[in-house]
Amino acid sequence: MLVVVLVLSGTAAFAQASGDNEWRPKVDFTLDWASRYIDKGEVVNPDSVGQADLSLSLKGFYVGVWTCVDFTDVYGYHNDPEEWNYYVGYEYKFTDVPAVESLTIDLGWTYSDYPRANSLDTQELHLGVQLEDILLAPKVVVTWDYEDDIWCVEAGISHELPLEFISENLVFGAALDLVWGNTRWNGGLSKGHDAYKNALASAVLITDLKYKFTENVSFGPFMIAAWALDHDIREKFQASDINNNSNFVWGFRLNMEF
Numbered sequence: 001m002l003v004v005v006l007v008l009s010g011t012a013a014f015a016q017a018s019g020d021n022e023w024r025p026k027v028d029f030t031l032d033w034a035s036r037y038i039d040k041g042e043v044v045n046p047d048s049v050g051q052a053d054l055s056l057s058l059k060g061f062y063v064g065v066w067t068c069v070d071f072t073d074v075y076g077y078h079n080d081p082e083e084w085n086y087y088v089g090y091e092y093k094f095t096d097v098p099a100v101e102s103l104t105i106d107l108g109w110t111y112s113d114y115p116r117a118n119s120l121d122t123q124e125l126h127l128g129v130q131l132e133d134i135l136l137a138p139k140v141v142v143t144w145d146y147e148d149d150i151w152c153v154e155a156g157i158s159h160e161l162p163l164e165f166i167s168e169n170l171v172f173g174a175a176l177d178l179v180w181g182n183t184r185w186n187g188g189l190s191k192g193h194d195a196y197k198n199a200l201a202s203a204v205l206i207t208d209l210k211y212k213f214t215e216n217v218s219f220g221p222f223m224i225a226a227w228a229l230d231h232d233i234r235e236k237f238q239a240s241d242i243n244n245n246s247n248f249v250w251g252f253r254l255n256m257e258f
Contacts, residue, residue, distance in 0.1 A: 023059075024058075025058040026058070026257065027256075028255075029055075029257075030255045031253070032052070032252070033049075033251050034050075034250070035249055035251055036049070036249045037068055038226065040154065040179045040202065041201065041202030041228070042237070046241075047071070048072055049069060052067055053065075055087075057091075060090050061089075062087075062090070062091065062108075064088075065084065065087075066084070067083065068081065068082055069082070082114065082116070084115070086113070087111070091104060091106040092105055093132075100131050101134075103131060104129070104131075105127075106129075108125070109125055110126070124146065124150075125146060126142065127141070137159070138156070139154075139158075140154070141153070141154045149182075149184060150184045151184075151185060152182075154179050154180075155177065155178050155180075156176055156177035159174055169213070170209070170210075170212075173208045173210070176203065176206075177203070177204045178202075179201050179203070181198070182198050183198055186198075193236070194232040194235065194236070195230075195232040199229075199232070199233060200229050200230060201230060202228050203227050205225045208220060208221065208222035208253065216256060217256050217257075219254045220252065221252050221253075222250070224248070224249040225246065226246065226247045227246050228246075
């Protein structure tokens with residue numbers, strides 16, 4: 001991946017020098033420190049983690065890798081990555097769409113690799129649709145783990161508000177997602193669990209405050225709050241050692257785009 005980054009970065013520099021921005025690839029790097037690892041409202045790791053995401057995109061096509069490192073060795077990883085996600089996809093934005101102005105469609109594939117728990121490795125497809133020019137930019141993302149027939153649907157809204165009265169470089173963002181899952185998403189592979197049903201599982205609120213040092217580099221804190229919505233999902237979380245009715249995560253995020 002680093003070799004690809006270097007090659008495409010060189011291509012980007014050449015494209016910029018030649019004035020051909022049409023073929024200039026985009027590099028996006030995000031580095032997080034989080035008090036917990038949470039995924040769609042459910043805590044996966046109860047202790048602090050580091051998470052990094054590196055992606056390259058060109059002409060709508062993208063490829064990337066995401067990883068999570070356990071800092072506290074709660075699962076005995078000794079500061080090694082506990083999960084790797086490799087993904088590829090294509091995103092296309094339709095413009096001049098009647099009534100909504102624009103519509104963005106994202107289709108991608110992800111392979112999740114768990115180095116010390118190979119039985120958990122999964123492959124999934126996702127299809128996302130977002131109306132970026134509509135108020136609160138509504139979106140819907142459907143994810144399908146086709147190996148275990150696990151379905152998940154996220155419906156969300158988001159908004160960014162520049163805090164120019166404090167600083168012209170300060171931006172506050174907020175997003176709210178509702179997460180619906182099928183029987184295997186909510187209850188696992190065991191049919192005997194009460195949560196083994198199709199249900200609206202959780203609501204996830206994400207807020208962040210970022211300071212833009214430059215047009216391409218930002219840093220700031222974030223917070224994630226999640227609530228179990230279904231009664232049986234709440235009971236499932238209460239019975240867990242690392243989940244509760246309400247799950248909260250806080251952390252810091254560094255983002256760089258080139």
